[in-house]
Amino acid sequence: xxxxRLRAIAxxxxxxxxxxxxxxLAPRVPAGEGVLVVAQKIVSKAEGRIVQLSQVEPSPKxxxxxxxxxxxxxxxxxxxxxxxxxxxxxxxxxxxETRHGLICANAGVDQSNAADDxxxxxxxxxxxxxxxxxxxxxxxxxxxxxxxxxxxxxxEGLVDVAIGVAGLxxxxxxxxxxxxxxxxxxxxxxxxxDQLAAAAGILMQKESGRPAVWIEGVQPGGSxxxxxxxxxPARDLFR
Amino acid sequence: xxxxRLRAIAxxxxxxxxxxxxxxLAPRVPAGEGVLVVAQKIVSKAEGRIVQLSQVEPSPKxxxxxxxxxxxxxxxxxxxxxxxxxxxxxxxxxxxETRHGLICANAGVDQSNAADDxxxxxxxxxxxxxxxxxxxxxxxxxxxxxxxxxxxxxxEGLVDVAIGVAGLxxxxxxxxxxxxxxxxxxxxxxxxxDQLAAAAGILMQKESGRPAVWIEGVQPGGSxxxxxxxxxPARDLFR
Numbered sequence: 001x002x003x004x005r006l007r008a009i010a011x012x013x014x015x016x017x018x019x020x021x022x023x024x025l026a027p028r029v030p031a032g033e034g035v036l037v038v039a040q041k042i043v044s045k046a047e048g049r050i051v052q053l054s055q056v057e058p059s060p061k062x063x064x065x066x067x068x069x070x071x072x073x074x075x076x077x078x079x080x081x082x083x084x085x086x087x088x089x090x091x092x093x094x095x096x097e098t099r100h101g102l103i104c105a106n107a108g109v110d111q112s113n114a115a116d117d118x119x120x121x122x123x124x125x126x127x128x129x130x131x132x133x134x135x136x137x138x139x140x141x142x143x144x145x146x147x148x149x150x151x152x153x154x155x156e157g158l159v160d161v162a163i164g165v166a167g168l169x170x171x172x173x174x175x176x177x178x179x180x181x182x183x184x185x186x187x188x189x190x191x192x193x194d195q196l197a198a199a200a201g202i203l204m205q206k207e208s209g210r211p212a213v214w215i216e217g218v219q220p221g222g223s224x225x226x227x228x229x230x231x232x233p234a235r236d237l238f239r
Numbered sequence: 240x241x242x243x244r245l246r247a248i249a250x251x252x253x254x255x256x257x258x259x260x261x262x263x264l265a266p267r268v269p270a271g272e273g274v275l276v277v278a279q280k281i282v283s284k285a286e287g288r289i290v291q292l293s294q295v296e297p298s299p300k301x302x303x304x305x306x307x308x309x310x311x312x313x314x315x316x317x318x319x320x321x322x323x324x325x326x327x328x329x330x331x332x333x334x335x336e337t338r339h340g341l342i343c344a345n346a347g348v349d350q351s352n353a354a355d356d357x358x359x360x361x362x363x364x365x366x367x368x369x370x371x372x373x374x375x376x377x378x379x380x381x382x383x384x385x386x387x388x389x390x391x392x393x394x395e396g397l398v399d400v401a402i403g404v405a406g407l408x409x410x411x412x413x414x415x416x417x418x419x420x421x422x423x424x425x426x427x428x429x430x431x432x433d434q435l436a437a438a439a440g441i442l443m444q445k446e447s448g449r450p451a452v453w454i455e456g457v458q459p460g461g462s463x464x465x466x467x468x469x470x471x472p473a474r475d476l477f478r
Contacts, residue, residue, distance in 0.1 A: 004245040004442060006456075020383065087477045095476070103393040149427070153392050154342045155432025156470050157410045159437065161394070171396045189390070191396025192441065199399065199438030202243060202431065202457060207399035209243065217245075218441060231395050237327045237334070238392035238477055 003219035007201045008210035010170060011038075014210075015047035022137025029214055033141045036134070037200035039211035040148040040163060042109065045132045049122040051078050069094045075111065078120050083109035087239070098123060101230040102163060104150045117171045125146070127164025135166040142168035145219035147197035147204075153238060160201030162229060169222025170194075170229050191229060192218075200218035243456035247277075247442045247449035254450075256287035261376025268453055269464070272380045276439035277374070278450035280349065280360060280386040280401060282369045288361040308333045311463060316349065317359050319344035337362065340469040341402060343389045345429035360413050362387070366403025367464045374405040382406035382459035386436035386443075392477060399440030406460025409433070409468050430468060431457075 009028045010067040015021060029036055044050070056200035057075035058066065062080055066073035070091045083096040087103055096107040100123065124130040124146065137238060138144065146164035151157075162170060170193035200213035235239055254260060258407045260282060268275055272376050283289070297305065297312035301319055305312035319409040322335040326342055339362065347362035363369040363385065370383040377383065385403035401409060408430035439452035472478055 002247040002249065004243075004438070004441060005242040006245075006438075008241040010241065019251075028357065029466045090476065093476065149429075154408065154470055154475060155400070155430060155433065156467050157428050157433065157468060159430050159433050171374070189396050190440070191398050194394065194396065194398050195437040198434040199245075201429070202434045202438065203241065229394050229396060231393055236393060237329065237332065 004199070004215060004220045006199060006203055006216075007162075007214050009214060010210075011211040012210075012212060016040040016188060017050060019166055020137075021046040022134045025134065025212060026137045028212075029138060030216070032216065033220060034214055034216040035143040035145060035168060035196055035202075035220055036138060037145045037147050037160075037215065038131075038134060039196055039204055040108070040127070040146055041165075042144070042211040043124050043127070043134075043146050044121050046122055047130065048083045050123060051120045051122065053078070053120055053224045054120050065089060065094070071106075075106075075109065075120060079107045079109045081181070082122060083107060100127065100163070100226060102226075104131070108148060108163075118216060123163065128166065129164075131164040141169070141220065142198045145193055145197055145200075149201065160204065162191075162195040162197045162226070164226055165193050165224055167223070167230075168196075169224045170226075171224065172222075180191060191214035193224075193229060216225060241269065243438070243454060245438060245455075247440055248451040248453060251449075251451060252279075254284045256284060256289060258285045259376075260285040265376045265453060266449075268381070269455070271455065272459060273455040274382040274384060274407060274435055274457055274459055275377060276384045276386050276399075276443075276452045276454065277370075277373060277386055278378075278443055279362060279395050280346070280368070281365070281450040282363050282373075282385050282403075283360050286363055286369065288363060290361065291413055292317070292357050292359055304328060304333070308326055314348065314359060317361070318346045318348045321348060321361060322459060337365065339402070339465060341465075343387070347387060347402075362402065369404075369407065370403040370405035373468045379406070380459065383433055383466040384436055384439075385400045388440065397416075399436040399442060399443065401430075401436045401465070403465055404432050404463055404468075407432060407435075407463065408460045409465075410462075410464045432463075432468060 004043040029188040053074040058077040063075035088095040108123045118139040127146045135144040144166045147160045172192045174190045268361045292313040295313040297316040301316035305315040308355045319444045324336040327334040366385045374383040383405045411431045
């Protein structure tokens with residue numbers, strides 16, 4: 001593998017709740033092997049993961065947390081419904097661990113890409129299952145990554161990461177250092193699914209909206225799931 | 240921008256201390272605009288950022304920390320020389336803030352890519368300056384990113400990130416959400432230099448050694464430096 005080619009999927013219509021996203025994407029994906037990276041927002045829209053804030057009644061806990069984080073209490077109520085643990089809550093910032101095990105701002109609940117101010121978009125209920133459904137529409141020689149845009153500790157700016165995978169091992173051993181007797185001393189495990197999501201994110205940017213990117217030059221194969229990418233809490237030094 | 244092409248730079252000879260890396264790379268980079276991502280290890284090698292562990296005398300502090308982290312005291316001594324603050328130290332793991340402001344394992348000091356067990360490779364003294372020097376050899380229509388492979392909190396597996404940049408704004412505002420009157424409500428700042436480093440990392444993997452990747456389809460331009468990518472400690476919730 002010495003060359004990669006990434007192409008934004010063109011002419012995808014506006015995705016609406018109930019759309020069969022696989023059927024919309026499949027005819028637009030080039031022939032051959034590759035990996036399709038699909039932005040969470042269109043997956044969530046197709047799956048109807050939408051809440052109207054005007055219909056939400058915030059709980060006292062949501063009201064309190066909304067005060068602390070300076071957020072809309074109804075939005076915080078929706079976020080809490082997706083959250084198993086609050087990681088940090090300060091003015092302007094609410095970082096949560098989601099039911100999926102993801103640690104991200106607002107439990108992945110997004111108002112910015114929604115149709116209007118009243119609408120909040122939730123992460124897919126099971127992003128691996130979403131990826132598998134899309135892969136069934138594309139065929140077994142293709143892998144699918146559902147991606148989202150996350151902040152990170154220590155570094156400024158957002159990057160895209162994988163939140164669901166199908167047809168691809170998300171972690172791959174890339175190098176081994178051997179001692180003089182040929183014993184393996186060190187294995188470097190790369191988060192290939194995250195690197196692919198980040199690469200696709202370069203083309204996904206901008207309001208204009210290119211929510212899916214086709215990557216050729218990387219071999220699909222192996223299997224795995226989002227949980228492979230999530231550090232075991234017992235091994236995580238930054239919870 | 241709807242297409243990206245990434246190519247590993249072929250036939251780069253083994254890099255040695257004192258090599259003019261720009262001169263080695265320039266004739267191998269395709270014509271035209273683009274971004275060259277260069278792995279830290281060949282930058283450090285060319286710059287002679289190498290320490291022989293057999294010549295290192297560990298301090299009592301290094302001995303103590305080596306006990307705690309189960310690492311070679313001489314290696315820990317070298318790491319401490321690059322470190323302004325120890326972020327976490329537990330068996331097998333030593334996470335440091337480097338003089339550059341990077342937070343990473345072992346202050347970026349790497350034994351795995353070194354020629355033998357006695358050799359430790361340090362990060363470039365000033366990775367932005369390294370990138371600028373390389374860019375001078377390539378010309379102003381090209382940008383340069385020096386990348387390294389880092390672990391992350393919360394997620395398994397390593398990804399490549401930018402540790403030095405030249406000829407490219409490392410952070411780019413990508414989207415603005417506007418209200419009905421057209422006022423900007425929210426700006427999404429993408430860490431484009433990190434996304435490019437991650438993308439290049441897909442081709443850099445494997446022992447075989449392809450330490451530089453040429454990316455076409457992304458417009459170089461703007462300016463910036465590593466510090467732009469590093470979160471102000473006052474704004475960082477995970478120190």
